[in-house]
Amino acid sequence: xxxxxxxxxxxxxxxxxxxxxxxxxxxxxxxxxxxxxxxxxxxxxxxxxxxxxxxxxxxxxxxxxxxxxxxxxxxxxxxxxxxxxxxxxxxxxxxxxxxxxxxx
Numbered sequence: 001x002x003x004x005x006x007x008x009x010x011x012x013x014x015x016x017x018x019x020x021x022x023x024x025x026x027x028x029x030x031x032x033x034x035x036x037x038x039x040x041x042x043x044x045x046x047x048x049x050x051x052x053x054x055x056x057x058x059x060x061x062x063x064x065x066x067x068x069x070x071x072x073x074x075x076x077x078x079x080x081x082x083x084x085x086x087x088x089x090x091x092x093x094x095x096x097x098x099x100x101x102x103x104x
Contacts, residue, residue, distance in 0.1 A: 069102040078104075 004012060035051055042049040069089065071077035077088050085093075093099065 067104050069099070070104050072102065 002015070004015070007015065038051070039049055065080040065082060067078040068081040069079040071088055071092075074088075077086070079086050079089055089099075089102070092102070
């Protein structure tokens, strides 16, 4: 086994990347084997199996939410209505304003 303490940062990074690639390859091969076993078992009892493979990325990831509220004096300050209420909005609400006044 390699003595990792004597490797440079670049060499260690190369080892890590190589190991991650090997792991992904092994996992993909294992998945193919398991799917083949499932199909074989299903065929042995005269059943057809449809295996639908989905993309692992989230559909919602990166979806922009439209702005719902805008600061009356500074149009660069906006809020989607999600998450923590911005300080500027809290200050206006504490001053007696209604949330509906700032709707876009």
